[in-house]
Amino acid sequence: MKKWIAILLSASMLAAMLAGCGGDTQRENGGGRELAAEQIYRTLYSSESSTLNYLYSTTEVDMSTGVNGTMTLYASDHYGILQPNGATSYEVSDDGLTWTFHIREDQRWYDYQGNDMGPVTANDWVAPVYWCVEAANDSGNSDSCFPIKNAEAYYNQTSAVLSGETPATSLTLADVGVHAQDDYTLVFELEHPTPYFLSILEFGCYFATSQACLDEFGERFATDNEYMWYCGPYIMDQFEPQEIHHYVKNENWWNADHVYITEIESKYNAEASTLQPTMFLQGEVSETGVSADLLSEWQNDPEKAKMITTTRVQTNYSYFWGFNFEPRVTDTDHNDEINVKWSIAVNNENFRKSIFHGMDRKRALSVSYPTNADELMINSLVPPAFVANNGRDYTEYGDLAALMKEDFFDEAKAKEYRDKAMEEMRPLLQARGYDFPIEIVTQYNGSSDWGQECMVIKQQLEALLGTDYITVTILNFGSSGFLAGTRRCGNYCMQKLNGGADYMDPETWTFITEPGNNYCFAYDTTEKYEVNTKTAETLAIANEFFAMQDAAKAERLDIDRRYELFADAEAFYINHAMMIPYRCTGGGYTATTLDPFESPASSCGWTYLSYVNQHIYTTAMSQEMFDARLVEWEAERAAASK
Amino acid sequence: MLRYSFNRLLRSLLTLVIIIAVVFSLLRLMPIEGYFDNFDKMSPTQIQNKLTLMGLNDPLYRQLGRFMWRLLHGDLGTSTRYRVGVPITGILGKKILISFRFGILAMAVSLPLGMLLGVAMARGKGKLADKLGNAYIVFIQAVPNAVYFLFIQLYGAMLIGCSMLYKATDLRTAILPILSLALPSIAGYAMWLRRYMVDETNKDYIKLARAKGVPESVIWRRHVFRNSVVPMVQLIPGSILMTISGSIYVESLYSIPGMGGLLVDVIKRQDNNMVQALVILYSIMGILGLLLGDILMGIVDPRISFVKKEGSR
Numbered sequence: 044m045k046k047w048i049a050i051l052l053s054a055s056m057l058a059a060m061l062a063g064c065g066g067d068t069q070r071e072n073g074g075g076r077e078l079a080a081e082q083i084y085r086t087l088y089s090s091e092s093s094t095l096n097y098l099y100s101t102t103e104v105d106m107s108t109g110v111n112g113t114m115t116l117y118a119s120d121h122y123g124i125l126q127p128n129g130a131t132s133y134e135v136s137d138d139g140l141t142w143t144f145h146i147r148e149d150q151r152w153y154d155y156q157g158n159d160m161g162p163v164t165a166n167d168w169v170a171p172v173y174w175c176v177e178a179a180n181d182s183g184n185s186d187s188c189f190p191i192k193n194a195e196a197y198y199n200q201t202s203a204v205l206s207g208e209t210p211a212t213s214l215t216l217a218d219v220g221v222h223a224q225d226d227y228t229l230v231f232e233l234e235h236p237t238p239y240f241l242s243i244l245e246f247g248c249y250f251a252t253s254q255a256c257l258d259e260f261g262e263r264f265a266t267d268n269e270y271m272w273y274c275g276p277y278i279m280d281q282f283e284p285q286e287i288h289h290y291v292k293n294e295n296w297w298n299a300d301h302v303y304i305t306e307i308e309s310k311y312n313a314e315a316s317t318l319q320p321t322m323f324l325q326g327e328v329s330e331t332g333v334s335a336d337l338l339s340e341w342q343n344d345p346e347k348a349k350m351i352t353t354t355r356v357q358t359n360y361s362y363f364w365g366f367n368f369e370p371r372v373t374d375t376d377h378n379d380e381i382n383v384k385w386s387i388a389v390n391n392e393n394f395r396k397s398i399f400h401g402m403d404r405k406r407a408l409s410v411s412y413p414t415n416a417d418e419l420m421i422n423s424l425v426p427p428a429f430v431a432n433n434g435r436d437y438t439e440y441g442d443l444a445a446l447m448k449e450d451f452f453d454e455a456k457a458k459e460y461r462d463k464a465m466e467e468m469r470p471l472l473q474a475r476g477y478d479f480p481i482e483i484v485t486q487y488n489g490s491s492d493w494g495q496e497c498m499v500i501k502q503q504l505e506a507l508l509g510t511d512y513i514t515v516t517i518l519n520f521g522s523s524g525f526l527a528g529t530r531r532c533g534n535y536c537m538q539k540l541n542g543g544a545d546y547m548d549p550e551t552w553t554f555i556t557e558p559g560n561n562y563c564f565a566y567d568t569t570e571k572y573e574v575n576t577k578t579a580e581t582l583a584i585a586n587e588f589f590a591m592q593d594a595a596k597a598e599r600l601d602i603d604r605r606y607e608l609f610a611d612a613e614a615f616y617i618n619h620a621m622m623i624p625y626r627c628t629g630g631g632y633t634a635t636t637l638d639p640f641e642s643p644a645s646s647c648g649w650t651y652l653s654y655v656n657q658h659i660y661t662t663a664m665s666q667e668m669f670d671a672r673l674v675e676w677e678a679e680r681a682a683a684s685k
Numbered sequence: 686m687l688r689y690s691f692n693r694l695l696r697s698l699l700t701l702v703i704i705i706a707v708v709f710s711l712l713r714l715m716p717i718e719g720y721f722d723n724f725d726k727m728s729p730t731q732i733q734n735k736l737t738l739m740g741l742n743d744p745l746y747r748q749l750g751r752f753m754w755r756l757l758h759g760d761l762g763t764s765t766r767y768r769v770g771v772p773i774t775g776i777l778g779k780k781i782l783i784s785f786r787f788g789i790l791a792m793a794v795s796l797p798l799g800m801l802l803g804v805a806m807a808r809g810k811g812k813l814a815d816k817l818g819n820a821y822i823v824f825i826q827a828v829p830n831a832v833y834f835l836f837i838q839l840y841g842a843m844l845i846g847c848s849m850l851y852k853a854t855d856l857r858t859a860i861l862p863i864l865s866l867a868l869p870s871i872a873g874y875a876m877w878l879r880r881y882m883v884d885e886t887n888k889d890y891i892k893l894a895r896a897k898g899v900p901e902s903v904i905w906r907r908h909v910f911r912n913s914v915v916p917m918v919q920l921i922p923g924s925i926l927m928t929i930s931g932s933i934y935v936e937s938l939y940s941i942p943g944m945g946g947l948l949v950d951v952i953k954r955q956d957n958n959m960v961q962a963l964v965i966l967y968s969i970m971g972i973l974g975l976l977l978g979d980i981l982m983g984i985v986d987p988r989i990s991f992v993k994k995e996g997s998r
Binding site: 102181283317321524545561 | 719937953
């Protein structure tokens with residue numbers, strides 16, 4: 044009997060192993076769906092690329108050709124884990140300053156017609172860095188090269204030449220710390236130990252680029268699909284701006300076995316968001332977004348309801364409600380009063396905390412995300428699951444860990460802080476000839492969802508805290524020049540703000556809060572504006588936070604310690620209600636014949652635009668399928684991260 | 686007429702130079718953030734580099750002088766934001782042809798149909814044809830074209846059995862955009878021709894002709910129609926030339942890569958070179974359209990002269 048049990052167990056284990064090895068057995072049925080006979084991805088796009096030059100651009104719409112047409116050394120897989128791509132392996136020196144990559148052999152360059160243009164070698168990762176650090180090339184990616192030794196100095200030198208000044212250095216490109224030791228060994232020398240260096244490699248300046256190609260096309264490089272070469276999973280064989288982008292699979296790519304979509308056809312349509320849902324129902328496109336105004340109609344139709352699912356939550360963007368510490372409201376008929384009163388209010392910690400605990404973030408989020416607001420709401424600036432060390436998420440470190448479990452919305456606390464704030468602020472207001480309520484000006488860019496969100500917050504905060512304490516004034520600035528006209532010049536009191544990640548490290552988010560930022564101005568702005576409305580108390584909080592952040596930045600080798608220091612600093616900032624964390628991105632509604640859990644899950648860089656490892660299915664994914672796949676994917680990712 | 690045309694062209698050239706200088710100067714007042722996609726994360730050095738490379742750090746007079754000099758050599762420059770580094774002539778050349786092709790075809794449909802409808806409405810004033818024509822005109826004028834364009838696209842594509850979007854390789858997909866472009870023009874031509882013809886029929890010389898027993902068909906053809914069509918003829922060259930500007934909505938809906946919406950797009954993106962090129966192009970088209978319209982009017986109506994006559998009032 045035992046023998047039979049042993050045989051049965053062995054057989055079942057073998058079956059499980061085979062299923063696991065296929066890795067794709069489950070994925071290939073995309074939640075129980077059949078694979079489409081024709082693996083062609085069709086879509087509409089409404090915003091045309093201004094260039095295909097991935098070395099020049101930092102804009103998402105321009106990057107698809109670079110991501111799918113070339114290779115990075117390492118690339119994120121569908122669990123967000125960096126995997127060998129153009130390189131097969133790498134080593135880091137003990138001091139963390141020298142990174143050596145072993146380049147994959149037998150890779151070839153092709154032109155847009157598929158003609159062989161020569162081998163891919165280590166030099167193909169030297170050329171793009173050289174191109175980006177040359178100021179005359181006006182690359183938006185130059186700063187991503189700055190961890191490399193002498194890259195910033197060389198860029199500054201060429202910048203000085205460009206502006207007609209005498210440069211302080213006389214470096215040559217050979218002094219920049221990237222070298223091909225031989226055809227298949229690439230060495231980066233860094234300025235400082237940079238623990239997140241591997242994740243920076245997913246940006247444009249580290250996409251393989253042949254020097255011969257740059258030489259051949261010169262200024263025309265990547266202005267058209269014909270003026271670039273390809274070594275990635277796809278070749279762009281057709282590029283008609285405002286008409287069509289067409290890619291075909293590169294059968295010779297090293298990982299072509301995991302490229303299932305054989306063709307990508309993107310057609311331009313300025314009304315894509317209007318037409319795409321209908322075209323999806325007619326089978327003309329592979330997926331479509333379902334806007335909030337279409338959502339209820341689709342949910343009420345039994346057939347269409349089966350086609351809707353939420354999108355995967357992403358961690359590459361973080362939204363928060365910012366308190367403006369240097370108010371310069373200019374869009375009302377009583378700006379001076381608003382600015383003076385708000386300056387007094389925002390410098391009072393009890394006032395900030397009354398808003399912090401009084402804002403029902405979930406209710407506001409439900410405007411756009413009626414079914415999944417909880418999944419998107421975050422209690423930190425760095426979103427959970429953005430970065431982890433040895434399987435431990437950044438938000439589980441230091442003081443941030445406790446904060447993540449809190450429910451910020453607490454009516455009793457909000458009222459308690461309100462009462463304290465009123466007591467403390469009234470004399471200050473009266474001394475300036477004013478009194479409560481504090482008028483909170485918030486601006487939005489004309490988006491109806493954002494406008495409704497502001498309205499929900501206005502009604503909820505005013506009802507909870509009383510209009511004798513605060514009134515919220517919502518202004519529609521419009522989309523044109525929105526950031527320049529509101530956030531960057533301080534033309535608001537409290538506003539929904541956001542920022543994105545550049546590399547996989549908490550430091551990537553510090554540009555939002557560091558001195559000199561144009562988000563909330565919580566620093567001594569005397570140098571910048573010749574005025575400073577912050578009180579000594581606010582500046583003390585800000586300065587302590589900056590010191591904590593600097594200590595975290597200085598810790599470059601012990602990642603656990605580094606994360607802990609960053610997490611403590613972030614928790615300190617939030618605990619003093621210097622900002623209200625709000626949500627991460629994703630989570631919208633879609634109808635798709637893809638499986639979103641097959642696509643790369645990178646939190647930064649451009650790899651998420653890749654079509655590798657994805658399939659087209661005959662039917663749309665339902666919410667039930669999505670939920671089941673999410674559970675499965677999270678378990679797989681947790682196992683893969685260890 | 687040659688002298689007249691030459692003088693008009695000279696005056697137009699001066700107007701063009703003024704337009705270019707004004708537009709050029711206005712564009713330089715735009716906030717510099719608009720020239721950058723990632724302004725928040727750029728260092729001051731990066732920002733200055735781009736402005737230097739775009740020539741925006743030079744004094745305005747030097748920038749304008751440089752632009753005019755290049756223009757004299759037929760160089761419109763390259764796009765700086767719309768399609769970075771691509772020569773503007775290359776971008777516009779393709780788009781103009783596409784919009785022109787659709788515009789001309791739509792005009793070929795709308796002009797005769799609109800005129801036929803206008804004549805039918807004028808001749809049958811107050812009768813069924815006039816009422817139906819009026820209903821059509823009111824519908825076209827009153828209902829936002831976005832509504833019926835979408836309706837035509839959604840149901841028309843199903844009826845014809847082709848894609849909702851234009852494909853150069855499938856001629857059937859050109860039918861609906863041409864129809865959409867033609868419908869408002871038909872209403873426009875019909876409305877104006879009917880109005881001019883009805884006005885004409887009330888004039889004394891028509892009453893005299895009737896009293897003298899001139900046949901109705903001759904009155905309508907030789908007198909009413911011919912005189913009514915003169916003001917419309919003046920607009921035809923301009924309409925033909927301006928077909929190159931495309932249609933924002935129809936081209937957007939059907940994914941036609943023409944000129945529609947291009948000016949708005951490049952203004953939003955702050956692609957100064959493209960904006961200047963388009964302003965020059967549209968100004969030239971407008972000026973030429975008016976000139977050719979006047980000349981054509983003179984040909985159609987011999988009573989109109991471009992030469993000062995002795996004793997004329």
